Amino acid sequence: MFLYQIELQNFKNYESLKLDFCEGIQGIVGENGSGKTNLLDAIYYLVLSKSALNPIDQQNIRHGQDYFTIKGNFERKDFQREEVFCGLPKGQKKILKLNQKEYDKISEHIGKFMVVMIAPQDQSLIAEGSEMRRRFLDNLLCQLEGEYLDNLLQYNRFLSQRNAYLKQAYEQNRWDKDLLVSYDWGIHTFGEKIHVRRKAFTQDFQPIFQRHYQYLSQAKEATSITYKSDFDKGDFKDLLLQAHEKDRILQRTSVGIHRDDLAFRIGEYPLKKFGSQGQQKSFLVALKLAQFEIMQQHKGEKPILLLDDIFDKLDEKRIQKLIEMVSSNTFGQIFLTDARPERTQKILKMMPIQHRIITLEAGKIKSIQEVN
Ligand SMILES: Nc1ncnc2c1ncn2[C@@H]1O[C@H](COP(=O)(O)OP(=O)(O)OP(=O)(O)O)[C@@H](O)[C@H]1O
Ligand SMILES: [Mg+2]
Secondary structure, eight states, X not given: OEEEEEEEEEETTEEEEEEEOOSSEEEEEESTTXXXXXXXXXXXXXXXXXXXXOSOGGGGBOTTOSEEEEEEEEEOTTOOEEEEEEEEETTSOXXXXXXXXXXXXGGGGBTTBOEEEEOGGGGHHHHSXXXXXXXXXXXXXHHHOHHHHHXXXXXXXXXXXXXXXXXXXXHHTOOOHHHHHHHHHHHHHHHHHHHHHHHHHHHHHHHHHHHHHHHHHTTOSOEEEEEEOGGGSXXXXXXXXXXHHHHHHHTSOOSSGGGOEEEEEETTEEHHHHOOHHHHHHHHHHHHHHHHHHHHHHHSSOOEEEEESTTTTOOHHHHHHHHHHHHSTTOXXXXXXXXXXXXXXXXXXXXXXXXXXXXXXXXXXXXXXXXX
């Protein structure tokens, strides 16, 4: 699957832009703030109907304007062409269309196209709390399995109802245990499905991840990813029941898969505290490359790969490994940004793959250089 054309109106720093892409690698270069990351974000929007950077959709409308639109034309491996449209009027709901037909529910779009992004903000997967790591798992599993997304939506619905009830019961000093038990039902029914899937997935994911990490680091360091969940500690129903008293006081649900985490380790130690910057970056890159591989296995098509500032912080050897991997036949269409055009030019010259260098300047195309 590849994206052969994109059109933007009032999206972030782009007033109006129309660009054609090749099936291979696009090197997107330009000064800081020229719009390189924003262009990748527009592609991310087409696939996942949200920004990879700013979760508040409205803030992605160009300052002072009252809407944005993103239109993308894709070609699948059977040459079938599909058009995705994402539009957002100011103060209103997002509109998402596939081949001119609007979706009833945006979640129906998830999984139809695939993208993997490697970006500087991935650092938050290591540095920040468990929410980021859950988001990584969910983002991946939702793109793979519609059922997972449905279960997650249901779980979150029960969770917010349960939390709202706990708050209300506390404020009104009234307590209906049976009602709470009915919310527990949703939490453990859908929570169990998600738990089973996350657990099995992490086990399948681990060896693929390790292979990528070892390739990048030339097998220097041992690494591991471990799934951690409240629901590992016993029967789901009992755990929820045991938490009733505590939840009443806290006014929120204190056990469940909304607290799951992934522990990242280098050797036996937490990556966050003991990994060097380059090791952390290699870890993140390997995580995303493993994501790519799993998605391709499941769907039989190659996701679009968005590489934002990927060469930063990696040493020459690791960059070399990455380039070897990128120039092999492993990947499909790639978008690669770099604020240093000479570096990208030099790297792409070595690659025996069709590529194009697009130079941006303040939200406009400055030049396009085609290399076959
Ligand atoms: N809603 C918006 N309206 C107008 N401009 C915006 C909006 N959101 C972001 N921008 C602008 O987009 C620019 C940043 O673009 P982007 O992050 O794509 O740059 P970049 O080329 O990736 O730069 P770098 O090399 O520093 O990563 C900034 O100047 C920012 O002010
Ligand atoms: Mg950028």
